[in-house]
Amino acid sequence: MTVNKNARSDGRAGSILRRLGPGLLTGVADDDPSGIGTYTQAGSQFGYHVLWSAVVTIPLMVCIQVASAHIGRGAGHGILSEVRKHYSRKIATSMALLIILANVINVGADLAAMGDAASMLLGGGNYWYALLFAAVTLTLQIRLKYEAYARYLKWLTLALFAYIANLFVLHTDWHTAMRAVVWPTITPTKEYATTLVAILGTTISPYLFVWQSALEVEEIEARDNEKPIKVAASQRKAQETRILADTWVGMLTSxxxxxxxxxxxxxAFFVHGVHNVESTSQAASALTPVAGKSATLLFSLGLIGCGLLAIPSLTGSAAYALTGALKLPSCMSKTPRNASAFYAVIGLCTVLGAVVCVSPINPIKALYWSAVINGVVAVPCMVIVMLLSSREAVVGKMTNSRAVAIGGWVATALMTLSVAVMLYTMLT
Structure with missing residues (x-):
């Protein structure tokens, strides 16, 4: 977030944190419990040989997220609002409904993982903890205004350090890991290809485009001296610099x-011959005999913290998507009375996610189909993001730089290829 010039500095860490906003919040929201499950499964199956994929995707993520941010900051509206305006209401509504479907399934799976983690740490029924987390996230989204809400989320990003700390609890072969990043061994098998598609689909998702674009609009709404670049071209340079730095921090963190x-x-698993970890709760419990209770504690606490970060982004992006497509008020700075449809969608997605969580639906299968939907929806979303963010009629002078345009289209091509591979693996 930008700095309030009238505020007294409360220390270097707090000052730096205040300078970060939509990019950071989007990046850390990408590491939700379902993503943690995907990365855990990838590591247990192929060891260090998949690390390179997370490194390669960083610049591609930055480019597509910067393009998304340009739409929100340049136009002063979210992505689906601009899709409706420049394409059609039917396309915008269809995209919004698909995003909502994938997000609801993700929310349910994330709540289930958080409930399992809390149950392992504290005892008791996992469903009760899951419902408690659902109630907490929904209450915070409804009751807190954007600035207070964003401040809470930014401090919650410290939960991610639990996963960094775990590397010092376990015996890590740093030399082999770094060599695998620089010189990876790629296994030409169906399982390896499917795992790479899962990593890419988890890392680059449509709700992240919607979320960062919407948070840029929230930043404008929260500050009287900031306007969309389309009507305040003099603010372009400063905002472009901030967005680029903010997004790099967020995507690097992710x-x-x-x-x-x-x-x-x-x-914890691959070097000990364990190659099939199907859930985050299984991963957390399996860490104890291998690395001790401290590793399990760090993994579980990090999972809960990541879930608390991710669920608001999933329900919030769903609300921004649908209200934007339907041209209804959508702003966290507004009260539920002034943006009733927006908050209703947030509430509905949270409730439906809780229903998915407590239903007999297998969360692993649910996440699989969520990834399928996200992968398919991501392709047209990325094409539209790149087209909209390159038009002055949409973003004013805040069109993409050459580097962002090239990186964004490369990311789009890579996602298109991943969907083709995913469909091929489904049909064979």
Whole structure:
């Protein structure tokens, strides 16, 4: 977030944290419990040989997220609002409904993982903890205004350090890990290809585009001296610099944590011959005999913290998507009375996610189909993001730089290829 010039500095760490906002919040929201499960499974199956994928995707993530941020900051509206305006209401609504479907399944799986982690730490029924987490996240989204809400989320990012700390609890072969990043061994098998698609699909998801774009709009709404670049071109340079730095911090944080989780899974499972960890709760409980209770504690606490970060982004992006497509008020700075449909979608997604959590639906299968939907929806979303963010009629002078345009289209091509591979593996 930008700094309030009238505020007294409360220390270097707090000052730096205040300078970060949409990019950081989007990046850390990417490491949700379902993502943690994917990275854990990848590390347990292939060890250090998948680490390179998290490194390669960093610049691609930055480019597509910067393009998304340009739409929000340049136009002063979210992505789906601009899709409706420049394409059609039907396309915008269809995209929004698909995003909502994938997000609800993700929310349910995330709540289940958080409930399992809390149950292991404190005892008691996992469903009760899951419902408690659902109630807490929903209450905070409804009752807190954007600035207070964003401040709470930014401090919660410290939970991610649990996964970095785990590397020092376990015996990690740093030399082999770094060599695998620089000179990876790629296994030409269906399982390896599917794992890479899962990592890419987890890392680059449509809700992240919607979320960062929407948070840029929230930043404008929260500050009287800031306007959309389309009507205040003089603010372009400063905002472009801030967005680029903020997004790099967020995406680096996201992928560093992803690498740490893969390395943890490698050290705890792969080297001990355990190659099939199907859930985050199984991973946390299996850590104890290998690395001790401290590793299990750090893994579980990190999982809960990541879930508390991710669920608001999932329900919030769903609300921004649908209200934008339907041209309804959507702003966390507004009260539920002034943006009733927006908060209703947040509430509905949270409730439906809780229903998925307590239902007989297998969370692993639910996440699989969520990844399928996300992968398919991501392709047209990325194409539209790149087209909208390159048009002055949409973002004013805040069109993409050449580097962002090239990186964004490369990311789009890579995601298109991953969907083709995913569909091929489904049909064979």
């Amino acid at each position: 992928n560093i944590v992803a690498v740490c989780i893969m390395m943890t899974a490698t050290a």
